Amino acid sequence: MxxxxxxxxxxxxxxxxxxxxxxxxxxxxxxxxxxxxxRLVAWEALPVDYGVLEGRVVEAYPETDGTCWRLKVELDAVPEFPKDWPAPLLQGVAVAFLSFGGKPVSAGGLVDEGENRVGLTVQRFDPGTGVLELAQRLGSPPSAGDRLRLVGHKLQRGxxxxxxxxxxxxxxxxxxxxxxxxxxxxxxxxxxxxxxxxxxxxxxxxxxxxxxxxxxxxxxxxxxxxxxxxxxxxxxxxxxxxxxxxxxxxxxxxxxxxxxxxxxxxxxxxxxxxxxxxxxxxxxxxxxxxxxxxxxxxxxxxxxxxxxxxxVERPEALVVPKTPRTPDTFESRARGRKLFLSKTLKCVDCHGPTGRGDGPMTEDYQLNTATNEYYPFPGLVDAWGHPIRPRNLTRGIYRGGRRPLDIYRRIYVGIKGTPMPSSAAALNEEQIWDLVNYVLSIPYETADTRRQLDAVAAQLTASEK
Incomplete structure (x- = not known):
């Protein structure tokens, strides 16, 4: 077979x-x-936590020709590996010697073999005995006490x-x-x-x-x-x-x-x-x-x-509003509904006037900017060219999370890779919180509620003049 x-x-x-x-x-x-x-490669130019283990050589087991591929090592720390790991333990993980023959090794941990610089990988490792088998042969054995680094065990587990x-x-x-x-x-x-x-x-x-x-x-x-x-x-x-x-x-x-x-x-x-x-x-x-x-x-x-x-791993990369959430009052929801219906944000173009995801954009043909031709089907399209529908907000199902902070971030940032734009430049934090309060109320909204909200919004607008 x-x-x-x-x-x-x-x-x-x-x-x-x-x-x-x-x-x-x-x-x-x-x-x-x-x-x-x-046969993954742990390219260290990238900010990936590949998983690094360091240790020392306890003993080398050279072959009769002087080459070596089996070592007994003592790792500084041995991670807990899943019991059902399907491949030989640590197979494919990169091996970098920090010292060899009692001498420091140049950057990269590659062992100089005459004209060739050989990158090493693990064939298998037995944590019980500490025996490490290499996938490649060394031209000569390392010395007891030489330091080595194994790179990539977390990537392999992933x-x-x-x-x-x-x-x-x-x-x-x-x-x-x-x-x-x-x-x-x-x-x-x-x-x-x-x-x-x-x-x-x-x-x-x-x-x-x-x-x-x-x-x-x-x-x-x-x-x-x-x-x-x-x-x-x-x-x-x-x-x-x-x-x-x-x-x-x-x-x-x-x-x-x-x-x-x-x-x-x-x-x-x-x-x-x-x-x-x-x-x-x-x-x-x-x-x-x-x-x-x-x-x-x-x-x-x-x-x-x-x-x-x-x-993005720095604290300042996070979208964290400086203004606390506006209390979820009827007035806040009214201001939020007014923003939702506004021509500035155009929420209704996609989500529809009642938030059912049935706005006019769902029936229009969209331009494919890559080909400068219209897609052969109506409706919205994501960055990967797949048709998508706006969220039906009446269901109360929010794909990015239902916490008020989650909704705030969807409004502030938009939804990446979709036509849902960022509103960061159009709204201040208080306005975003009003919109959050309104969006979270939509699943419980009725026609009477909408009329009352619109009346309150009209009163608030009149009082501002």
Missing amino acids: APPPEAVFAPDERIDDLVRQARRPVVEMVTERFGTPN RVAYMRHCVHCHGVAGDGNGPTAPYLNPRPRDYRRGIFKFTSTGPNERPTRDDLKRTIRQGIPGTYMPSFFLLDDGDVEAIVEYVRFLAMRGEFERRLVDELILDYSTEAVAQRVDAGEERSDILDELETFLRDELPETAAFEVERIANAWRR
Whole structure:
């Protein structure tokens, strides 16, 4: 019986649009820096908690030819691994020697083997005996007391837990295209753009680790994303790091494609040839770009990606209103309803005048800005090109959370990747709280209540004049 095919990361959907000479370097660069699903790479340029274990060599077991691949080690701390871990323990985790033969090792922890610098990984580890088997052979054994670092055990645990609980919807690459995804509405999240709908951070910012934990723990009401409230804390934390890893991988790949798609897609090259350029000259230009400019571009882009994810872990990145919530009075709700119906916010364009999610935008045809053509179906569309409906606020189901603070953030920030815009520039904090109070009252609203609210709002407006 043939072994099953090895899991692969689905590439960016546009990568096949590139000419072969541009496509291959992108695939190779992404694979070199992130690895494959079963052979992950802990790229330390990224702010991912891969999981780091340090320890010392107790004894080495050299072969008769002087090479060595088995060591007895003593780790400073051994994490508690799940009992049902499906692969040999720590398999694929990177090994970096901090000292070798009693001497410090240069940055990166790679052992100098003559002309080659060999990166090492774990084949298996037995925590009971302390025996560590390497996937590669060392040219000579380390000395007792040499320090080493193992990098990637949390990422490996995240991959295992993700493949068990998440992959069937979100896909191996986090592209939202798992085997059950075509049957779900709304579609599962595609992480690869770094866009997450429900966050505690400002407009256009990435989610915090706590945002992702909350989504995993609580699920997303009104969708097929369930609550994993009973999942082990260690698994949740590991899944968070793995999801962040997949998102950064997708962003990096996407930006490399962005650099090449305008000039070196199959269509662009054909147009340039039709315009009089020689194909050989175009490919020579591409080769020069790949050799001289792409590495620098890649370094610049990964720093931008890393900074975006680092930034949101700072306290000042959180959207925290300075003004306490306005008391939930009838007058506050009336002011909120007035804002809801206003032409400034245009809430009713999507949510409708009674909040049922039946505004006129749900029947209009939207322009696809990528193709400059209208979508073939009416209604709203998200950043991934999927049709979506505005929330029916009368049901009292709020996907990003039902706390007043959650609703405040949805209004202030908007819902990323959707047509729901930020109102930060249009409203002050007191107005947002009024709108929060009104939105939370909509499930209990009647026609009489609406008339009373409108009358109170008219009185408040008259008194302000």
